[in-house]
Amino acid sequence: MHSGEMTKQKDKSKHHHGNLREALVEAGVELLTEGGIPALTLRKCAAKAGVSHAAPAHHFDGVEGLRAAIAGEGFRRFRLAMLNAADKGPQTPRNRLKGICRGYLDFARQEPALFDLIFSFRANSKLIGDLATSSAPSYQVLRDACAPFVPEGTDPVVIETQVWSLIHGYAQLILTGRFGAGSTPDEPVLALLDQIGARPAP
Amino acid sequence: MHSGEMTKQKDKSKHHHGNLREALVEAGVELLTEGGIPALTLRKCAAKAGVSHAAPAHHFDGVEGLRAAIAGEGFRRFRLAMLNAADKGPQTPRNRLKGICRGYLDFARQEPALFDLIFSFRANSKLIGDLATSSAPSYQVLRDACAPFVPEGTDPVVIETQVWSLIHGYAQLILTGRFGAGSTPDEPVLALLDQIGARPAP
DNA sequence: TGTACATCAGTGAACGCGCGTTCACTGATGTAC
Protein backbone atom coordinates (compact mmCIF):
# COMPACT_ATOMS: atom_id res chain seq x y z
CA MET A 1 0.00 0.00 0.00
CA HIS A 2 2.87 2.37 0.66
CA SER A 3 4.62 1.16 -2.44
CA GLY A 4 3.92 4.04 -4.81
CA GLU A 5 5.08 6.55 -2.27
CA MET A 6 7.62 8.44 -4.40
CA THR A 7 11.25 7.52 -4.27
CA LYS A 8 14.23 9.87 -4.40
CA GLN A 9 12.17 12.72 -5.90
CA LYS A 10 14.72 14.98 -7.46
CA ASP A 11 11.82 16.60 -9.33
CA LYS A 12 11.29 19.60 -7.08
CA SER A 13 13.93 22.29 -7.29
CA LYS A 14 16.94 21.94 -5.04
CA HIS A 15 15.81 23.44 -1.77
CA HIS A 16 12.85 22.57 0.39
CA HIS A 17 12.30 18.90 -0.03
CA GLY A 18 9.02 19.35 1.77
CA ASN A 19 8.84 15.90 3.26
CA LEU A 20 12.38 15.28 4.29
CA ARG A 21 11.79 14.03 7.79
CA GLU A 22 9.51 11.25 6.63
CA ALA A 23 11.74 10.52 3.64
CA LEU A 24 14.71 10.10 5.99
CA VAL A 25 12.79 7.71 8.22
CA GLU A 26 11.73 5.69 5.21
CA ALA A 27 15.33 5.65 3.95
CA GLY A 28 16.39 4.47 7.38
CA VAL A 29 13.95 1.59 7.32
CA GLU A 30 15.33 0.50 3.96
CA LEU A 31 18.93 0.80 5.12
CA LEU A 32 18.07 -1.26 8.16
CA THR A 33 16.62 -3.98 5.97
CA GLU A 34 19.66 -3.97 3.73
CA GLY A 35 22.45 -3.76 6.25
CA GLY A 36 21.11 -4.18 9.75
CA ILE A 37 21.49 -1.78 12.62
CA PRO A 38 25.12 -0.80 11.88
CA ALA A 39 23.96 0.56 8.51
CA LEU A 40 21.84 3.19 10.24
CA THR A 41 23.90 6.35 9.86
CA LEU A 42 22.92 9.93 9.23
CA ARG A 43 25.06 10.12 6.14
CA LYS A 44 23.61 7.01 4.56
CA CYS A 45 20.05 8.07 5.27
CA ALA A 46 20.75 11.45 3.73
CA ALA A 47 22.30 9.86 0.64
CA LYS A 48 19.39 7.47 0.24
CA ALA A 49 16.93 10.35 0.50
CA GLY A 50 18.92 12.22 -2.18
CA VAL A 51 19.96 15.05 0.08
CA SER A 52 23.24 16.44 1.39
CA HIS A 53 24.64 14.78 4.48
CA ALA A 54 24.19 17.84 6.62
CA ALA A 55 20.48 18.12 5.94
CA PRO A 56 19.24 15.66 8.58
CA ALA A 57 20.55 17.90 11.34
CA HIS A 58 17.57 20.18 10.70
CA HIS A 59 15.16 17.35 11.54
CA PHE A 60 16.73 15.10 14.14
CA ASP A 61 18.65 15.55 17.32
CA GLY A 62 21.76 13.69 16.23
CA VAL A 63 22.03 10.11 15.20
CA GLU A 64 20.23 8.90 18.31
CA GLY A 65 17.24 11.01 17.44
CA LEU A 66 17.14 9.43 14.01
CA ARG A 67 17.33 5.95 15.48
CA ALA A 68 14.52 6.75 17.88
CA ALA A 69 12.36 8.12 15.06
CA ILE A 70 12.90 4.97 13.00
CA ALA A 71 12.15 2.81 16.01
CA GLY A 72 8.94 4.80 16.47
CA GLU A 73 7.91 3.91 12.95
CA GLY A 74 8.87 0.32 13.73
CA PHE A 75 6.60 0.19 16.75
CA ARG A 76 3.75 1.59 14.70
CA ARG A 77 4.13 -1.13 12.08
CA PHE A 78 4.57 -3.77 14.77
CA ARG A 79 1.26 -2.83 16.33
CA LEU A 80 -0.51 -2.86 12.98
CA ALA A 81 0.90 -6.30 12.14
CA MET A 82 -0.53 -7.69 15.38
CA LEU A 83 -3.92 -6.08 14.96
CA ASN A 84 -4.11 -7.11 11.34
CA ALA A 85 -3.44 -10.76 12.10
CA ALA A 86 -5.84 -10.74 15.06
CA ASP A 87 -8.74 -9.47 12.99
CA LYS A 88 -8.87 -12.70 11.00
CA GLY A 89 -11.03 -15.64 12.03
CA PRO A 90 -13.71 -15.92 14.71
CA GLN A 91 -13.25 -13.42 17.50
CA THR A 92 -13.07 -15.59 20.58
CA PRO A 93 -10.60 -14.40 23.23
CA ARG A 94 -8.41 -17.45 22.65
CA ASN A 95 -8.42 -16.97 18.92
CA ARG A 96 -7.62 -13.34 19.29
CA LEU A 97 -4.64 -14.03 21.54
CA LYS A 98 -3.31 -16.51 19.02
CA GLY A 99 -3.89 -14.03 16.23
CA ILE A 100 -1.95 -11.33 18.05
CA CYS A 101 0.91 -13.75 18.52
CA ARG A 102 0.79 -14.76 14.89
CA GLY A 103 1.04 -11.07 14.01
CA TYR A 104 4.02 -10.79 16.34
CA LEU A 105 5.73 -13.52 14.34
CA ASP A 106 4.62 -12.05 11.02
CA PHE A 107 6.29 -8.78 11.85
CA ALA A 108 9.48 -10.48 13.02
CA ARG A 109 9.70 -12.46 9.81
CA GLN A 110 8.69 -9.70 7.43
CA GLU A 111 10.73 -6.89 8.95
CA PRO A 112 13.48 -8.63 10.88
CA ALA A 113 15.78 -5.62 11.00
CA LEU A 114 13.03 -3.36 12.28
CA PHE A 115 12.16 -6.00 14.86
CA ASP A 116 15.82 -6.04 15.88
CA LEU A 117 15.90 -2.29 16.22
CA ILE A 118 12.83 -1.88 18.37
CA PHE A 119 14.08 -4.54 20.77
CA SER A 120 17.66 -3.32 20.82
CA PHE A 121 17.11 -0.43 23.20
CA ARG A 122 18.13 -0.85 26.79
CA ALA A 123 16.16 0.73 29.59
CA ASN A 124 19.05 2.94 30.65
CA SER A 125 18.95 5.35 27.76
CA LYS A 126 17.77 8.92 28.13
CA LEU A 127 15.62 8.20 25.11
CA ILE A 128 13.57 5.82 27.18
CA GLY A 129 10.91 8.50 27.55
CA ASP A 130 10.39 8.93 23.82
CA LEU A 131 10.62 5.24 23.22
CA ALA A 132 8.21 4.44 26.00
CA THR A 133 5.75 6.73 24.28
CA SER A 134 6.10 5.07 20.91
CA SER A 135 6.28 1.52 22.24
CA ALA A 136 3.50 1.59 24.81
CA PRO A 137 0.60 1.21 22.34
CA SER A 138 2.25 -1.86 20.84
CA TYR A 139 2.68 -3.59 24.15
CA GLN A 140 -0.86 -2.65 25.11
CA VAL A 141 -2.20 -4.68 22.22
CA LEU A 142 -0.59 -7.82 23.61
CA ARG A 143 -1.69 -6.96 27.12
CA ASP A 144 -5.31 -6.52 26.08
CA ALA A 145 -5.30 -9.87 24.36
CA CYS A 146 -4.02 -11.51 27.53
CA ALA A 147 -6.59 -9.87 29.77
CA PRO A 148 -9.42 -12.43 29.33
CA PHE A 149 -7.13 -15.15 30.65
CA VAL A 150 -6.12 -13.46 33.85
CA PRO A 151 -7.78 -15.26 36.80
CA GLU A 152 -9.82 -13.19 39.28
CA GLY A 153 -7.65 -11.26 41.71
CA THR A 154 -4.38 -12.24 40.07
CA ASP A 155 -1.66 -9.94 38.82
CA PRO A 156 -2.06 -9.73 35.02
CA VAL A 157 1.72 -9.67 34.74
CA VAL A 158 1.82 -13.42 35.33
CA ILE A 159 -0.07 -14.35 32.17
CA GLU A 160 1.51 -11.52 30.20
CA THR A 161 4.99 -12.63 31.12
CA GLN A 162 4.28 -16.19 30.04
CA VAL A 163 2.76 -15.24 26.72
CA TRP A 164 5.22 -12.53 25.88
CA SER A 165 8.28 -14.56 26.82
CA LEU A 166 7.14 -17.51 24.77
CA ILE A 167 6.34 -15.66 21.60
CA HIS A 168 9.24 -13.25 21.85
CA GLY A 169 11.79 -15.98 22.45
CA TYR A 170 10.48 -17.97 19.53
CA ALA A 171 10.68 -14.92 17.28
CA GLN A 172 14.24 -14.16 18.39
CA LEU A 173 15.41 -17.72 17.94
CA ILE A 174 13.94 -17.89 14.46
CA LEU A 175 15.59 -14.63 13.44
CA THR A 176 18.99 -15.66 14.70
CA GLY A 177 18.69 -18.98 12.90
CA ARG A 178 18.88 -21.10 16.03
CA PHE A 179 16.58 -23.82 14.82
CA GLY A 180 18.77 -24.81 11.92
CA ALA A 181 18.29 -23.99 8.28
CA GLY A 182 15.22 -26.17 7.84
CA SER A 183 11.65 -25.66 8.82
CA THR A 184 10.57 -23.68 11.87
CA PRO A 185 7.08 -24.96 12.63
CA ASP A 186 5.02 -22.60 14.72
CA GLU A 187 2.73 -25.34 16.03
CA PRO A 188 4.59 -26.25 19.23
CA VAL A 189 4.60 -22.64 20.33
CA LEU A 190 1.00 -21.91 19.40
CA ALA A 191 -0.08 -25.16 21.05
CA LEU A 192 1.60 -24.18 24.30
CA LEU A 193 -0.09 -20.82 23.99
CA ASP A 194 -3.38 -22.69 24.05
CA GLN A 195 -2.52 -24.04 27.47
CA ILE A 196 -1.57 -20.75 29.07
CA GLY A 197 -4.27 -19.58 31.44
CA ALA A 198 -6.42 -22.56 30.54
CA ARG A 199 -6.79 -23.85 34.08
CA PRO A 200 -7.14 -21.93 37.33
CA ALA A 201 -3.55 -22.45 38.49
CA PRO A 202 -2.78 -25.62 40.49
CA MET B 1 38.51 -18.85 40.38
CA HIS B 2 39.85 -16.97 37.36
CA SER B 3 40.22 -13.86 39.42
CA GLY B 4 43.94 -13.93 40.15
CA GLU B 5 44.73 -14.45 36.50
CA MET B 6 47.19 -11.56 36.07
CA THR B 7 46.06 -8.25 34.70
CA LYS B 8 47.85 -6.00 32.24
CA GLN B 9 51.25 -7.59 33.07
CA LYS B 10 53.80 -5.08 31.93
CA ASP B 11 56.32 -7.05 34.04
CA LYS B 12 57.79 -9.18 31.28
CA SER B 13 60.06 -7.40 28.85
CA LYS B 14 58.47 -5.73 25.87
CA HIS B 15 58.16 -8.51 23.37
CA HIS B 16 56.45 -11.86 23.67
CA HIS B 17 53.54 -11.36 25.92
CA GLY B 18 53.22 -15.14 26.05
CA ASN B 19 49.51 -15.23 26.58
CA LEU B 20 48.27 -12.50 24.32
CA ARG B 21 45.48 -14.35 22.61
CA GLU B 22 43.78 -15.19 25.87
CA ALA B 23 44.51 -11.75 27.27
CA LEU B 24 42.83 -10.17 24.27
CA VAL B 25 39.76 -12.33 24.65
CA GLU B 26 39.56 -11.46 28.33
CA ALA B 27 39.97 -7.77 27.46
CA GLY B 28 37.19 -8.17 24.94
CA VAL B 29 34.85 -9.63 27.55
CA GLU B 30 35.51 -6.66 29.81
CA LEU B 31 35.00 -4.16 27.02
CA LEU B 32 31.76 -5.87 26.15
CA THR B 33 30.57 -5.53 29.72
CA GLU B 34 31.53 -1.89 29.85
CA GLY B 35 30.29 -0.67 26.51
CA GLY B 36 28.27 -3.36 24.78
CA ILE B 37 28.90 -4.85 21.38
CA PRO B 38 29.91 -1.58 19.68
CA ALA B 39 32.82 -1.34 22.12
CA LEU B 40 34.35 -4.50 20.72
CA THR B 41 37.17 -3.21 18.50
CA LEU B 42 40.64 -4.53 17.82
CA ARG B 43 42.24 -1.30 18.95
CA LYS B 44 40.40 -1.17 22.25
CA CYS B 45 41.15 -4.79 23.02
CA ALA B 46 44.82 -4.21 22.27
CA ALA B 47 44.90 -1.13 24.48
CA LYS B 48 43.18 -2.94 27.33
CA ALA B 49 45.67 -5.79 27.07
CA GLY B 50 48.51 -3.25 27.19
CA VAL B 51 49.77 -3.99 23.72
CA SER B 52 50.15 -2.06 20.49
CA HIS B 53 47.11 -1.89 18.27
CA ALA B 54 48.71 -3.93 15.51
CA ALA B 55 49.50 -6.87 17.75
CA PRO B 56 46.09 -8.63 17.56
CA ALA B 57 46.59 -9.24 13.85
CA HIS B 58 49.03 -12.00 14.78
CA HIS B 59 46.30 -13.86 16.66
CA PHE B 60 42.97 -13.22 14.98
CA ASP B 61 41.68 -13.11 11.47
CA GLY B 62 40.46 -9.54 11.55
CA VAL B 63 37.87 -8.06 13.80
CA GLU B 64 35.35 -10.79 12.94
CA GLY B 65 37.79 -13.41 14.13
CA LEU B 66 38.13 -11.61 17.44
CA ARG B 67 34.38 -11.37 17.83
CA ALA B 68 34.05 -15.07 17.11
CA ALA B 69 36.73 -15.94 19.66
CA ILE B 70 35.02 -13.87 22.33
CA ALA B 71 31.70 -15.45 21.47
CA GLY B 72 33.36 -18.83 21.83
CA GLU B 73 34.39 -17.93 25.36
CA GLY B 74 30.86 -16.71 25.93
CA PHE B 75 29.36 -20.04 24.89
CA ARG B 76 31.77 -21.84 27.18
CA ARG B 77 30.69 -19.75 30.17
CA PHE B 78 27.05 -20.03 29.16
CA ARG B 79 27.27 -23.81 29.25
CA LEU B 80 29.01 -23.80 32.59
CA ALA B 81 26.38 -21.48 34.07
CA MET B 82 23.63 -23.89 33.06
CA LEU B 83 25.43 -26.99 34.30
CA ASN B 84 26.35 -25.29 37.53
CA ALA B 85 22.78 -24.29 38.33
CA ALA B 86 21.46 -27.72 37.33
CA ASP B 87 23.75 -29.55 39.72
CA LYS B 88 21.96 -28.08 42.72
CA GLY B 89 19.01 -29.80 44.38
CA PRO B 90 17.57 -33.29 43.87
CA GLN B 91 18.33 -34.69 40.44
CA THR B 92 14.92 -35.48 39.08
CA PRO B 93 14.49 -34.81 35.35
CA ARG B 94 12.01 -32.02 36.07
CA ASN B 95 14.28 -30.43 38.60
CA ARG B 96 17.21 -30.65 36.27
CA LEU B 97 15.31 -28.96 33.46
CA LYS B 98 14.36 -26.13 35.77
CA GLY B 99 17.94 -25.87 37.00
CA ILE B 100 19.25 -25.60 33.44
CA CYS B 101 16.75 -22.83 32.78
CA ARG B 102 17.70 -21.07 35.98
CA GLY B 103 21.32 -21.22 34.82
CA TYR B 104 20.23 -19.76 31.48
CA LEU B 105 18.76 -16.80 33.36
CA ASP B 106 21.75 -16.54 35.69
CA PHE B 107 24.08 -16.17 32.74
CA ALA B 108 21.86 -13.60 31.06
CA ARG B 109 21.74 -11.51 34.22
CA GLN B 110 25.37 -11.87 35.22
CA GLU B 111 26.91 -11.40 31.80
CA PRO B 112 24.30 -9.53 29.80
CA ALA B 113 26.72 -8.24 27.19
CA LEU B 114 28.18 -11.68 26.58
CA PHE B 115 24.66 -13.05 26.32
CA ASP B 116 23.91 -10.35 23.77
CA LEU B 117 26.97 -11.21 21.76
CA ILE B 118 26.41 -14.95 21.51
CA PHE B 119 22.86 -14.40 20.34
CA SER B 120 23.70 -11.58 17.97
CA PHE B 121 25.03 -13.73 15.16
CA ARG B 122 22.82 -14.41 12.20
CA ALA B 123 22.89 -17.73 10.42
CA ASN B 124 24.11 -16.18 7.17
CA SER B 125 27.67 -15.46 8.22
CA LYS B 126 30.64 -17.41 6.95
CA LEU B 127 31.62 -17.75 10.57
CA ILE B 128 28.64 -19.95 11.15
CA GLY B 129 30.90 -22.98 10.98
CA ASP B 130 33.18 -21.79 13.79
CA LEU B 131 30.27 -20.56 15.80
CA ALA B 132 28.33 -23.76 15.34
CA THR B 133 31.29 -25.57 16.78
CA SER B 134 31.53 -23.38 19.84
CA SER B 135 27.79 -23.08 20.40
CA ALA B 136 26.72 -26.69 19.85
CA PRO B 137 27.79 -27.98 23.31
CA SER B 138 25.78 -25.21 24.98
CA TYR B 139 22.61 -26.00 23.11
CA GLN B 140 23.15 -29.70 23.73
CA VAL B 141 22.92 -29.10 27.47
CA LEU B 142 19.43 -27.70 27.07
CA ARG B 143 18.48 -30.43 24.63
CA ASP B 144 19.58 -33.17 27.02
CA ALA B 145 17.55 -31.67 29.81
CA CYS B 146 14.47 -31.69 27.59
CA ALA B 147 14.92 -35.28 26.46
CA PRO B 148 13.08 -36.98 29.39
CA PHE B 149 9.95 -35.04 28.51
CA VAL B 150 9.75 -35.99 24.88
CA PRO B 151 6.81 -38.39 24.36
CA GLU B 152 7.49 -41.70 22.61
CA GLY B 153 7.82 -41.35 18.87
CA THR B 154 7.60 -37.57 18.87
CA ASP B 155 10.06 -35.14 17.39
CA PRO B 156 12.15 -33.77 20.28
CA VAL B 157 12.14 -30.39 18.59
CA VAL B 158 8.58 -29.80 19.81
CA ILE B 159 9.48 -29.78 23.51
CA GLU B 160 12.82 -28.12 22.87
CA THR B 161 11.21 -25.29 20.97
CA GLN B 162 8.70 -24.67 23.73
CA VAL B 163 11.29 -24.65 26.51
CA TRP B 164 13.90 -22.71 24.65
CA SER B 165 11.51 -20.07 23.35
CA LEU B 166 10.03 -19.50 26.77
CA ILE B 167 13.26 -19.13 28.67
CA HIS B 168 15.06 -17.24 25.94
CA GLY B 169 12.26 -14.76 25.49
CA TYR B 170 12.08 -14.13 29.19
CA ALA B 171 15.83 -13.57 29.35
CA GLN B 172 15.73 -11.16 26.41
CA LEU B 173 12.81 -9.20 27.79
CA ILE B 174 14.49 -8.85 31.16
CA LEU B 175 17.73 -7.63 29.59
CA THR B 176 16.02 -5.05 27.44
CA GLY B 177 14.07 -3.80 30.43
CA ARG B 178 10.66 -4.60 29.00
CA PHE B 179 9.04 -5.49 32.30
CA GLY B 180 9.50 -2.05 33.79
CA ALA B 181 12.09 -0.98 36.29
CA GLY B 182 10.60 -2.98 39.16
CA SER B 183 10.75 -6.63 40.00
CA THR B 184 10.99 -9.37 37.42
CA PRO B 185 9.66 -12.45 39.16
CA ASP B 186 10.78 -15.71 37.58
CA GLU B 187 7.88 -17.71 39.01
CA PRO B 188 5.40 -17.37 36.14
CA VAL B 189 7.96 -18.61 33.67
CA LEU B 190 9.26 -21.45 35.83
CA ALA B 191 5.69 -22.46 36.63
CA LEU B 192 4.82 -22.71 32.96
CA LEU B 193 7.98 -24.73 32.48
CA ASP B 194 6.50 -27.20 34.93
CA GLN B 195 3.57 -27.76 32.62
CA ILE B 196 5.57 -28.34 29.46
CA GLY B 197 5.57 -32.01 28.52
CA ALA B 198 3.59 -32.84 31.63
CA ARG B 199 0.71 -34.50 29.80
CA PRO B 200 0.77 -36.66 26.69
CA ALA B 201 -0.51 -33.95 24.36
CA PRO B 202 -4.28 -33.51 24.00
C1' DT C 1 78.13 -25.47 26.91
C1' DG C 2 78.46 -22.05 23.34
C1' DT C 3 77.55 -19.96 18.91
C1' DA C 4 74.86 -18.97 14.49
C1' DC C 5 70.71 -18.44 12.74
C1' DA C 6 65.68 -18.95 11.60
C1' DT C 7 61.36 -17.96 13.35
C1' DC C 8 58.05 -15.54 15.56
C1' DA C 9 55.51 -11.84 18.28
C1' DG C 10 55.09 -7.20 19.16
C1' DT C 11 56.24 -2.06 17.65
C1' DG C 12 55.14 2.35 15.78
C1' DA C 13 54.28 5.05 11.81
C1' DA C 14 51.33 5.57 8.12
C1' DC C 15 47.31 4.93 5.05
C1' DG C 16 42.45 5.60 3.70
C1' DC C 17 37.79 5.30 5.19
C1' DG C 18 33.23 6.59 7.01
C1' DC C 19 31.43 8.80 10.56
C1' DG C 20 29.06 12.99 13.28
C1' DT C 21 29.23 17.71 13.57
C1' DT C 22 30.02 22.64 12.58
C1' DC C 23 29.67 26.67 9.75
C1' DA C 24 29.05 30.32 6.49
C1' DC C 25 26.31 30.31 2.59
C1' DT C 26 22.10 30.55 -0.43
C1' DG C 27 17.90 29.95 -2.39
C1' DA C 28 12.86 29.12 -1.60
C1' DT C 29 8.85 30.17 1.15
C1' DG C 30 5.72 32.85 3.68
C1' DT C 31 4.23 37.18 5.69
C1' DA C 32 3.56 42.29 6.57
C1' DC C 33 2.17 46.16 4.51
Added chain:
DNA sequence: TGTACATCAGTGAACGCGCGTTCACTGATGTAC
Protein backbone atom coordinates in the same frame (compact mmCIF):
# COMPACT_ATOMS: atom_id res chain seq x y z
C1' DT D 1 -1.30 42.89 -6.68
C1' DG D 2 3.36 44.04 -5.69
C1' DT D 3 7.40 44.78 -2.89
C1' DA D 4 10.56 44.20 1.28
C1' DC D 5 12.06 41.26 4.38
C1' DA D 6 12.41 37.54 7.94
C1' DT D 7 12.57 32.76 8.32
C1' DC D 8 13.70 28.37 7.22
C1' DA D 9 15.65 24.18 4.82
C1' DG D 10 19.21 22.42 2.28
C1' DT D 11 24.37 22.99 0.44
C1' DG D 12 29.15 21.95 0.35
C1' DA D 13 33.53 22.44 2.44
C1' DA D 14 35.99 21.45 6.40
C1' DC D 15 37.15 19.51 10.95
C1' DG D 16 38.66 15.81 14.06
C1' DC D 17 37.90 11.14 15.44
C1' DG D 18 38.31 6.10 15.82
C1' DC D 19 38.53 2.46 13.10
C1' DG D 20 40.92 -1.74 10.37
C1' DT D 21 44.85 -2.74 7.95
C1' DT D 22 49.59 -2.67 6.04
C1' DC D 23 54.50 -2.53 6.48
C1' DA D 24 59.31 -2.35 7.52
C1' DC D 25 61.36 -2.95 11.76
C1' DT D 26 63.32 -5.26 15.97
C1' DG D 27 63.96 -7.83 19.82
C1' DA D 28 63.12 -12.34 22.16
C1' DT D 29 62.82 -17.28 21.70
C1' DG D 30 64.04 -21.72 20.24
C1' DT D 31 66.82 -24.92 17.56
C1' DA D 32 70.86 -27.05 14.95
C1' DC D 33 75.27 -28.16 15.42
